[in-house]
Amino acid sequence: MSESALDRTARALDLIPYLLEHQGISITELATVFGVTEKQINEDLILIHMCGLPGYTPLELIEMYYEDGFVTVSDPQSLKRPRKMTRSEVAAMLVSLDMMKSLQDTQLVAEIEGLQNKIRNGLQMEIPYVVISDTLTSPFVKVIEVAIMKSQALAIEYLSGSKDERSLRNIAPLELYVANSQIYLVAWCEKSGADRTFRVDRILACSVIEQGSLIPRPKRNQSMVGDNQVVLVVDHAARSFVEENQNIIQSIEQNERGYSAVLYPVDEEWLIRTIIGYGNKIRVEWPPAMAESIQVRVEAISQIYLDI
Amino acid sequence: MSDRKTERLINLTLALLATKRYLKKSEILANVAGYEGSPESQDRMFERDKDDLRSLGIDIEVGDLDIFFEDEPGYRIAQNSYELNITELTPRDLALLSVAANYWNGSILAADAQSGIRKLNSLGIPTAFDFDLRIKYKFENPAQHLDILSEAITTRRSVTFSYDSYSLKFRQIDPYRILIWNGYWYLIGFDHDRKDIRIFKLSRMVSDIKLSKKKSVFEIPEEFDAEKYLPTIDLQIQHLAKIRVKKGVGLILRERGKVLQEAEDSDLVEIGYENEATFLREILWNGTNVEIIEPINLRELLVSTLNEFVL
The missing domain is CATH 1.10.10 (Arc Repressor Mutant, subunit A)
Structure with missing residues (x-):
């Protein structure tokens, strides 16, 4: 085990006051909360069990019971309250609240700022992070958030960038996130029969529908990965392709010329069109049919511009 | 042992x-x-x-x-x-904090945010979720440079690294702040070679980051405001183009632009764009459905891009 005695000590010191406020908690849950394995928690508990105050008779030891995977502390000795927060804990929390602020409208902002003052707790400290608020908004974010909370189904009109079509879809929204300067929605899409990612700025209309009218999402793991492997050689100049498409790139290697990326696209049509946009800065190494298709299309486009 | x-x-x-x-x-x-x-x-x-x-x-x-x-x-x-001594937190405060702590997605700050929350959860205050905050951040990758850069900033050490850029590869920077912007991580600081303040994307730092041995080698200017140095390019539409778009397709371009003239099988659309390269990619993405009419130099640029595909 590579964990240092210091890390374990820190965890043990936090574990006891936590147990005191969560009497009868399961070891499984403790492991999740503390981000370690159940085995590790068990070992911690055995260790804590032997600690206490000088004298070290049963009266002076930390008293706790663990039975059938559930833990209770009856005497924590001098460890009744949690340790004060470290500077990096305070910093991490302040910055996450800054991020939360940047995603909210004014109503919550004041409340979050009040909370930040409590956390800062008079502590003068330099925080090396700055969260830049952005103007990423969509009139539908609120509706979607509520729908996720309440497991409501939505009917959306969507302008599909990857298919170049406008479509009506019934969806069960699952997750909303900001990445690549966009807001994305992951949802079970009835029409595709699979989970899909939507750009929220391309949702043209959105309304709540009867949950029962939606074909339920199958329990099996929904993956957004296609069946066929594509290998691309990406020049440095086209690195924005790599940055914007992390989620579909399976593996990537960097070399002097750029990157070699392996992906399994769900939507090959979209990928072909995107590659053409990068000129020859992205080359298809595999499959050959995709490389040919690109050549054919490039020639067709060239026909439009014969005057130059 | x-x-x-x-x-x-x-x-x-x-x-x-x-x-x-x-x-x-x-x-x-x-x-x-x-x-x-x-x-x-x-x-x-x-x-x-x-x-x-x-x-x-x-x-x-x-x-x-x-x-x-x-x-x-x-x-x-x-x-x-x-002991942790903190002004009374409300159940709602705790809920807000635990939502916020989940933004980090495995980055270096995740562990600190989580352990902070654990301590607050040991105060015996219940958590009350009475809001619908479901939107969150997802970062391109858990940025591995964060801890070393934040150490450099707080101890005022300069940093050197290789940067993936066209011109200057090796950079020496006095790091001022780490920026979180649109789901990307950036470093802002004083560039020794450029003699000016510059912004760097963390994902484009291609080497390890080395810290200067000495501490306190620079000072962050008083009232330094990172927002003043952000590229403003996306805030204003700088160019206008005219494009011919076939009927029923090029929907995203149509959504953004306005139709100037309708013809039988296509429309002439006027559309603003910010960045030439990005716009060109968008046009090419549409294949034979969209043709650039104006400006001429963009038309030429598109043709030379196509000519790069030599058999």
């Missing part, structure tokens, strides 16, 4: 917390479980343990001498310096 050391550190903390008066070193070594071996090695053990606990942020007070102690200093941990 790590078990024994951990046990000893916990016992030492418990004992120093429980005492009101200062404990002499000899009392500690004699009574706190785990101090074994020759007097010299016990002494070394105790010195190391003190340093270790301090590195966890625990304040061990060294007591001024009680007249009876002669030369021996005493030790204790004051409860109010050890």
